[in-house]
Amino acid sequence: MIETPYLLFLGDAPDQLAAKVAQGIKDWRPEYALGQFRMDGCKADMKLPDMDLAQAYEAGARTLVIGVANRGGVISESWKSVLHAALEQGFDIASGLHSLLAHEADLVAKAKELGRTLHDVRIPSVKYPIANGVKRSGKRCLAIGTDCSVGKMYTALAMDAEMRARDMKATFRATGQTGILITGDGVPLDAVIADFMAGSIEWLTPDNDADHWDLIEGQGSLFHVSYSGVTLALVHGGQPDALILCHEPTRAHMRGLPDYQLPSLEQVRDTGLALARVANPACQVVGVSVNTQHLDDAAARACLDEIEARLGLPTVDPFREGAARLVDALAAI
Amino acid sequence: MIETPYLLFLGDAPDQLAAKVAQGIKDWRPEYALGQFRMDGCKADMKLPDMDLAQAYEAGARTLVIGVANRGGVISESWKSVLHAALEQGFDIASGLHSLLAHEADLVAKAKELGRTLHDVRIPSVKYPIANGVKRSGKRCLAIGTDCSVGKMYTALAMDAEMRARDMKATFRATGQTGILITGDGVPLDAVIADFMAGSIEWLTPDNDADHWDLIEGQGSLFHVSYSGVTLALVHGGQPDALILCHEPTRAHMRGLPDYQLPSLEQVRDTGLALARVANPACQVVGVSVNTQHLDDAAARACLDEIEARLGLPTVDPFREGAARLVDALAAI
Numbered sequence: 001m002i003e004t005p006y007l008l009f010l011g012d013a014p015d016q017l018a019a020k021v022a023q024g025i026k027d028w029r030p031e032y033a034l035g036q037f038r039m040d041g042c043k044a045d046m047k048l049p050d051m052d053l054a055q056a057y058e059a060g061a062r063t064l065v066i067g068v069a070n071r072g073g074v075i076s077e078s079w080k081s082v083l084h085a086a087l088e089q090g091f092d093i094a095s096g097l098h099s100l101l102a103h104e105a106d107l108v109a110k111a112k113e114l115g116r117t118l119h120d121v122r123i124p125s126v127k128y129p130i131a132n133g134v135k136r137s138g139k140r141c142l143a144i145g146t147d148c149s150v151g152k153m154y155t156a157l158a159m160d161a162e163m164r165a166r167d168m169k170a171t172f173r174a175t176g177q178t179g180i181l182i183t184g185d186g187v188p189l190d191a192v193i194a195d196f197m198a199g200s201i202e203w204l205t206p207d208n209d210a211d212h213w214d215l216i217e218g219q220g221s222l223f224h225v226s227y228s229g230v231t232l233a234l235v236h237g238g239q240p241d242a243l244i245l246c247h248e249p250t251r252a253h254m255r256g257l258p259d260y261q262l263p264s265l266e267q268v269r270d271t272g273l274a275l276a277r278v279a280n281p282a283c284q285v286v287g288v289s290v291n292t293q294h295l296d297d298a299a300a301r302a303c304l305d306e307i308e309a310r311l312g313l314p315t316v317d318p319f320r321e322g323a324a325r326l327v328d329a330l331a332a333i
Numbered sequence: 334m335i336e337t338p339y340l341l342f343l344g345d346a347p348d349q350l351a352a353k354v355a356q357g358i359k360d361w362r363p364e365y366a367l368g369q370f371r372m373d374g375c376k377a378d379m380k381l382p383d384m385d386l387a388q389a390y391e392a393g394a395r396t397l398v399i400g401v402a403n404r405g406g407v408i409s410e411s412w413k414s415v416l417h418a419a420l421e422q423g424f425d426i427a428s429g430l431h432s433l434l435a436h437e438a439d440l441v442a443k444a445k446e447l448g449r450t451l452h453d454v455r456i457p458s459v460k461y462p463i464a465n466g467v468k469r470s471g472k473r474c475l476a477i478g479t480d481c482s483v484g485k486m487y488t489a490l491a492m493d494a495e496m497r498a499r500d501m502k503a504t505f506r507a508t509g510q511t512g513i514l515i516t517g518d519g520v521p522l523d524a525v526i527a528d529f530m531a532g533s534i535e536w537l538t539p540d541n542d543a544d545h546w547d548l549i550e551g552q553g554s555l556f557h558v559s560y561s562g563v564t565l566a567l568v569h570g571g572q573p574d575a576l577i578l579c580h581e582p583t584r585a586h587m588r589g590l591p592d593y594q595l596p597s598l599e600q601v602r603d604t605g606l607a608l609a610r611v612a613n614p615a616c617q618v619v620g621v622s623v624n625t626q627h628l629d630d631a632a633a634r635a636c637l638d639e640i641e642a643r644l645g646l647p648t649v650d651p652f653r654e655g656a657a658r659l660v661d662a663l664a665a666i
Contacts, residue, residue: 131559133590194530195523197562225569225612226464229530232555233562257466263611274604278596279558 022067201237355400
């Protein structure tokens with residue numbers, strides 16, 4: 001668990017897109033985003049107060065989150081003086097970069113000397129159990145996609161925000177590094193040992209109040225041959241009561257697999273539901289979330305209407321119109 | 334890759350069952366099983382020549398395989414003098430025990446000093462790629478089960494033996510520790526990091542002659558919530574041309590999951606085939622392998638006949654009657 005609130009480190013980000021982790025935190029957990037730290041030449045701006053380390057610590061920030069990814073996902077030498085000063089100021093540091101804080105001997109030594117924690121959220125920090133399949137109390141919703149990177153995390157976060165706004169009991173459960181940095185906790189599922197994947201998701205979504213919903217961040221796709229095993233572990237470890245189908249309608253082939261066509265939403269519905277009912281016979285598919293960012297307004301509307309008519313399920317783009325109709329569908333079961 | 338042939342270390346095995354790894358090697362790769370090493374009190378006997386270390390080395394053995402599992406899967410202190418002497422004699426050591434050779438500092442130091450290799454086959458020794466889904470040449474067969482431990486490895490090994498006897502081109506591809514020790518190579522799939530599972534199976538079953546069959550050892554079950562993700566990685570990484578359905582007809586519930594019933598063979602066929610065709614649209618289900626060890630002869634015959642009539646597929650217990658009909662079915666596609 002990463003201590004909040006955060007100071008968001010934007011470093012020398014070459015553009016706004018490079019700081020998408022910081023953007024995610026600011027968008028979805030603004031209460032964690034006390035301020036931003038920008039180095040000379042930084043081209044990203046979260047429209048947060050610029051703070052130096054002392055100001056941020058004084059304001060209550062306790063973790064410096066590396067909110068920027070540079071080329072190669074490495075920890076830049078030019079950042080090092082800031083990271084050292086942050087440890088000295090009293091901050092922990094959290095990173096989702098491919099290169100690990102734990103492999104930077106100077107930072108490790110400094111953190112140890114000062115009693116600070118370095119969080120590498122790509123690496124599991126918990127010894128997860130093997131899944132036992134025992135039915136848990138509370139309710140769970142999982143987004144499953146026709147492909148990778150079609151908006152599953154965004155959908156779950158948008159539903160979580162809508163449910164909080166309605167004072168419903170809901171918790172976004174992160175399963176990837178961006179989600180973990182946004183919420184401060186979660187399971188980096190793609191880095192978990194095979195035998196413990198489903199167990200890690202049981203651990204992440206424990207018994208809860210009968211009217212509480214876990215909104216589980218999806219990963220991969222049952223139809224993506226590189227990552228489908230990860231997806232099935234989510235389906236079986238998560239015991240979802242509700243599935244949301246996620247889709248990106250303009251994609252020419254499966255991400256990274258030029259020879260593979262996307263499955264239809266009907267295939268994802270039927271295969272996903274059959275497998276989900278192994279763990280939870282009451283599971284239902286309740287809605288569809290479509291990422292229409294590459295369509296203009298009229299084409300997006302037509303796409304959503306066509307899918308809604310075809311599948312007979314509430315179909316929205318949560319970025320354009322919010323997740324209210326998906327939450328209505330959850331609330332109805 | 335473990336150097337062959339082997340001297341099988343039976344230690345102080347309390348009974349024959351404790352030496353089932355040694356039994357598997359002797360049954361399936363007798364040419365690797367030069368001899369056995371038994372300590373005082375050993376109650377297992379592979380009916381192999383009893384050899385001391387010098388005799389076995391002289392006869393050509395190059396690896397001492399720990400063919401026995403004691404309670405807890407630990408490396409017994411009473412074995413240590415033999416293991417040290419084996420390293421001194423010139424042997425590598427291979428183990429599939431839960432406790433690792435690599436965690437025994439004295440063995441590690443001795444092996445390093447002498448230039449020997451300690452093989453812990455539960456731990457991946459390769460940096461596997463992420464699966465790319467590219468179609469590979471050659472043919473592949475995968476056994477998928479209604480549950481864990483229903484005879485998938487046995488089925489693949491029996492088919493491999495039958496195909497070798499017919500001079501067909503075939504390779505058993507091990508995905509678990511027993512299979513790896515039997516053949517000297519493979520992927521310990523349950524210990525692979527989630528993102529690389531399917532890629533490890535692509536790596537294990539590379540391009541091959543058009544008439545060559547990989548017989549891929551199955552793991553878990555698509556319907557076993559603890560391990561289903563591992564199974565789906567085999568289905569998608571293996572790109573099977575042929576699936577064999579495996580079943581144990583007397584099981585009251587899924588292994589380790591008292592609240593879960595076994596799926597029907599029809600469910601495994603339909604779900605498995607739909608998922609397999611994502612990676613290989615030509616995939617077919619060609620036969621059924623039933624483990625009838627808990628049935629008497631008449632009940633076994635009736636069970637096999639009933640399933641064969643119901644599914645319309647050649648149905649055998651390879652332990653009772655060999656795998657010839659399954660191989661006939663493979664040869665026909």
